[in-house]
Amino acid sequence: MTRVGEHTRLWFFTVVCGLAVASCSGQSPTSPALSRGSGAGDAAPASRVLQANTGAIQLNFSVDLTVPAYPTCGLTPPSAGVLTGTGVLTIVVRIVSDGSGGSHLSATIHGHGTAVDQNGGQWVWTDTDLNNEVVGLPTGNTSSNAFSETRTEGFKVIGPHGEQIKVIGTFHTTIVNGQTVVEVEHGNHEENEACESGFVLTPLP
Numbered sequence: 001m002t003r004v005g006e007h008t009r010l011w012f013f014t015v016v017c018g019l020a021v022a023s024c025s026g027q028s029p030t031s032p033a034l035s036r037g038s039g040a041g042d043a044a045p046a047s048r049v050l051q052a053n054t055g056a057i058q059l060n061f062s063v064d065l066t067v068p069a070y071p072t073c074g075l076t077p078p079s080a081g082v083l084t085g086t087g088v089l090t091i092v093v094r095i096v097s098d099g100s101g102g103s104h105l106s107a108t109i110h111g112h113g114t115a116v117d118q119n120g121g122q123w124v125w126t127d128t129d130l131n132n133e134v135v136g137l138p139t140g141n142t143s144s145n146a147f148s149e150t151r152t153e154g155f156k157v158i159g160p161h162g163e164q165i166k167v168i169g170t171f172h173t174t175i176v177n178g179q180t181v182v183e184v185e186h187g188n189h190e191e192n193e194a195c196e197s198g199f200v201l202t203p204l205p
Helices: 003-025
Strands: 056-067 083-097 103-116 122-135 147-158 164-176 179-187 198-203
Touching: 056 103, 083 122
Parallel strands: none
Antiparallel strands: 056 083, 056 198, 083 103, 103 122, 122 147, 147 164, 164 179
16 A cells, blocks of 8 residues: 555544544544644544434534645745645544444545735635545455545645645555555645645634
8 A cells, every 4th residue: 555545544544443432432532633734732622523323423623724835835836935724624424334244434524714825815725535445345354454445635725816726636445355456546645745734623612
């Protein structure tokens, strides 16, 4: 699995484990387990957690966002410098057992907000990610080495004059009996990962 695939899988499983602990025990997941960037405090208060009949768990966060200047983020216009902003972000996770030893996990992330560049220019950002995983493939195989994941991501920052910073991509991998049998990546997310690295999440009450 590529570096991006390893990061994605580790991040998603960390989120799922944190949410499962929160929903089952009533304890709040620690902020680093949910944050996509550094800087969030340990043992932050839990945000509002909803456990619906469908198995959905929802958490809401405020966001402090930093988009690095060029060339750390190769998509940032050199004249813009560092972009800093705020916003809100929602994570919804659904975990469903297929009754045959497999588990279907999905997570959606929706975020939006505003940012400002070093010249005072106003930017608008959005983040939309979708992650689907199946653990236990083929059906009935409960081995932890059977795993399938499809993830799409779309991070966009639009500037005052139509400038665009876009990190988009699709990643898919299937592992059976410890062997990668399918692995596909499309988009510019790998080379521009630094552009969306500056998320700090704070749980909302």
